[in-house]
Amino acid sequence: MANVASEGAAVVTPTVPLRDWLMLSGAVTVSAAALWGISGQPLLAAGFAGGVTVIGAALRVLLRPRQDAVTEDFAVPDWTVTNAAIARDDVGIAITDRAGRLVCANGLMGAWFGITAAPPRLPVERGSVELLEAATRAAWRDGSAKADGVAYSQGTWTAEIQRVGRGEDYLVWRFVPVVTQDLVADMAGHIAGKVGRALAREGLQAAVVSPEGVILAANAAFAQRATGSVSAQMAGADFVSFLASDESDRIYYAREGGKGTPVKLVHVPVADPDGVANTDPSRTTSLFLLIDNGGFGQGIGDVTAGLPQIEALLARLPLGLAMTDRDGRFLFANAAFLRAAGHDDTIPPPYPSDLVIREDKGALVDAVRRYAQGQATAGDVAVRLRAAPDEPVSLSLAGVRGLGEGAVLLSLKDSSEETRLKREIAQATKMQAVGQLAGGVAHDFNNVLTAIIGYCDLMLMRHTPGDSDYDDIQQIKANSNRAASLTRQLLAFSRQQTLRPQVLQLPDVVAEVSALLKRLIGEKITLEVVHDRDLGFVRADPTQLEQVLLNLAVNARDAINDKLAATGAKGGGVVKLMTRRVTAADVRAMKSEILPLGDYTALVVEDNGHGIKPSQIGKIFEPFFTTKEKGKGTGLGLSTVYGIVKQSGGFIFAESEVGKFTRFSIYLPVHVPDASEAPARQLASPEPKREWSGGGRILLVEDEDTVRAVAERALVRQGYEVTTAADGEEGLEAIGRGQFDLVVSDVVMPTMDGPAMAREIRALRPDMPFLFMSGYAEEQLRREIDIPNMHFLAKPFSVQQICDEVEKVLRVR
Structure with a gap:
């Protein structure tokens, strides 16, 4: 009798009939009785019976089958059945064993790769073979893997690999072809x-x-x-x-x-x-x-x-296309049309006029009705979309006939990217134009201030502190210096101010200005300063960086005070100054389209004031734009900051959330100083001096009469012999008549400017030094003029400054 086990196998237990047991017992008994009768010894008969019983029991135990013997009922694998199961006309399937041998494959696999090689060693490109080998190792390790982009001349496939079998000794390969759509x-x-x-x-x-x-x-x-x-x-x-x-x-x-x-x-x-x-x-x-x-x-x-x-x-x-019926209702609109119209839904609105602003609805409705009922003509109508009401777009309409319900074909081009680029170009052009205007105004104003400051210095030489006019002259000079500071702001905005860049550490700049900032923001506002470690050097003008911090701190103070006044709070304002180390990996993680990849040292100024509205944050760096009340802001503070940062080769970004915070982040490229550069505000080594006992002949060329008069009087008082000229041509004539030790000249002059005159003089006197006076940026002038042995004096200057600069040039000549 057989019992079926739960594992699909049979356990067999043999049984012996009762009749056989009785016959065997009887035979043993008769044999024992016969032995007793012949020998007459009952013990011998008993021993015989017992021995036979013991031997029978032992044989019974030895010959009895084991109770847990299992006979498997699995059939020997038939791979022809497997081949029939994996036959596909869209996917290539193959099976390999642990040794990498091909066990079976369907017909499509053979048609693609042949039957002489097993995956991963297929006749594909070398890179694809390496891809399949890596996927094979991953499949044996993880149970499954995938390889994309398996390619050779006949096409491209995606390979999916799975480890299978009772012993997980096989890999099933599925190759799915990658089909590329051919729109044409x-x-x-x-x-x-x-x-x-x-x-x-x-x-x-x-x-x-x-x-x-x-x-x-x-x-x-x-x-x-x-x-x-x-x-x-x-x-x-x-x-x-x-x-x-x-x-x-x-x-x-x-x-x-x-x-x-x-x-x-x-x-x-x-x-x-x-x-x-x-x-x-x-x-x-x-x-x-x-x-x-x-x-x-x-x-x-x-x-x-x-x-x-x-x-x-x-x-x-x-192309954005849509169609309406004779009543002007949308029949359909493709995705490009809805995207160009700024419609977020995939289903168009009932009428085309629903896409435009209220003022243009009537014109569009009339145009659609005219093209639907008249002759089959085409034309354009200018409308303003609700999604972009400030940018008119051209909507093309064409009347069609013979399309059943379709009566008007509408076409709209997606010009959002073009509009954005136009806006950016217009903004850049406006900023450039305003910058040029500001630079020109500052240059002309510097000439006026040079004369005012110079005459004040000359008058102060004739008055002592006890004179009645002394204080008035000092007030005139002080206000002139304030005006000069304003011109520097204009030049900073136009990126034309003179920078004196140094190799420095930002914490040093923050430390020097921190005491001033604490007095500036007041006692109600806390100043917190945090520095990162291992900050890189930057190359910038420390004075201009201090101006940046002052402007940002003033804005932060005003924003916090406005918030405190609105909420009635007594304090709680915080201004944070932070320096951060920004690596190239950090820049890559930021995914910024503006910040180039590289190492930076960042300066962050953050406050917890009232914040900036999202609609205004894109305009805060524009000139004369301010969020303050009328009369409380000039709109030049952030423009000046932007100009200084950009002229220093840096980048500035603004982040804000209304009612919570405003953060300005300035990124300055890390500068690696060489042996000739002195880091962190160290003074440059003194220039070599030559033997010079004072005096000398100077040619002064300046088209502004007042500036020329001030400079001439200042230099004559110092013992110089000065010859003056009103423009470049007069300067050339003076050079031809006499010998000079130095030419002091303005840059921008009528007829012949300073650089043109300098080149003509250098042709006659190659070693003649030049000291240029200008209100424009020194770096810009050096790029445009590029004359050796050229020196620079920024306007406005005082009497003492021009005398010191002339003496300095003559000493190192």
């Missing part, structure tokens, strides 16, 4: 297929034309009009050869001549809407729809137009 081929197939026939039934002729003008596919309506035969083979023919035009530029079919019905061509580029835009339209395949201007419904059959097919055709085009 799909379009040609549609026009040659059902979509083309749907267009033909309504008299719409359609053809797909290559960039070379060769027809790739055409529908029956085009073939009939072009050749007179519906079944004519159009592929490969020249598209233009079937068309002609008259003196009025009306287009006809060449076969029909001028007596035929004129047609209108609708050109639609066939390009991938998700790919890179083709900047050369001449290299783009095109879909041409030819519409009869003299009437519609002249095609094959009178069946109503199949709008679903038309919608399916137009939905895949990158």
